[in-house]
Amino acid sequence: MPSEATAQENVFQIGRHVEPAFSAIIVGRDSMSGGLLADALVRDLGCEAVAVRSSNLLQVLETRDTNLVIISSDINTTIGAGFDLSNAISSAHPKIPIIILLDLPTHEAVINAFRSGARGVFSRHESMDQFIACVQHVRKGAIWAGGEETKFILEVFKNIPAPMALTEDNSSTLTARELQVVRCAATGKTNKVIAGELGLSEHTVKNYLFRAFEKLGVSSRVELLFYLTIRGHSLGPLGRSKRATNAAE
Helix, strand or coil: CCCHHHHHHCEEEEECCCCCCCEEEEECCCHHHHHHHHHHHHHHHCCEEEEECHHHHHHHHCCCCCCEEEEECCECCECCHHHHHHHHHHHHCCCCCEEEEECCCCHHHHHHHHHCCCCEEEECCCCHHHHHHHHHHHHCCCCECCHHHHHHHHHHHHCCCCCCECCCCCHHHCCHHHHHHHHHHHCCCCHHHHHHHHCCCHHHHHHHHHHHHHHHCCCCHHHHHHHHHHHCCCCCCCCCCCECCCCCC
């Protein structure tokens, strides 16, 4: 286990606030770009932001409490290196949300970003105000994609076979509690929030989601949000849901 002192030697730039709202780690295209983004987050959000080398990210995550990771898709002139790094972080620390910064938001890049575990994609062509908004939304559990990026995602989901519709006729495949949990998850609520609202443990919520979505033949929270957008369906009262897709986190 690396020591905290060793990890801190690998930090390019650290911004601190007396009472930081949250802690973020950034892997930029290079040390300068990472440092500039850290400065912006500290200045605009009053958080603690750290810019690190890609090779040291996992090490630093072991020694620091982190609420958000921001990774450039291209690192040190290596195109797509950020996707592999995101995959590694998503596997080792699945509860930490990830934003991937794209130099060029192509169809392939956007899809690869979400497949690698990102909860937000952000184009460098967008404004700093939009970047701050992206950070605020993702760290609170939302999914973020700009207008152009969203078009690519919608195209993908249009080609995904429709999952089973939740209607009065077939909602009996789910128990009342499973359907209740699905409805909460479909609004973007995290397992922790759902657990608090329903008086359950996070582990129990996760189990309900796994069982429910196995029955429905669906896979991910991202698919849920975009599928509902595409089909124009919403979740009504318990027992009257239209369509839903989701996954346990």
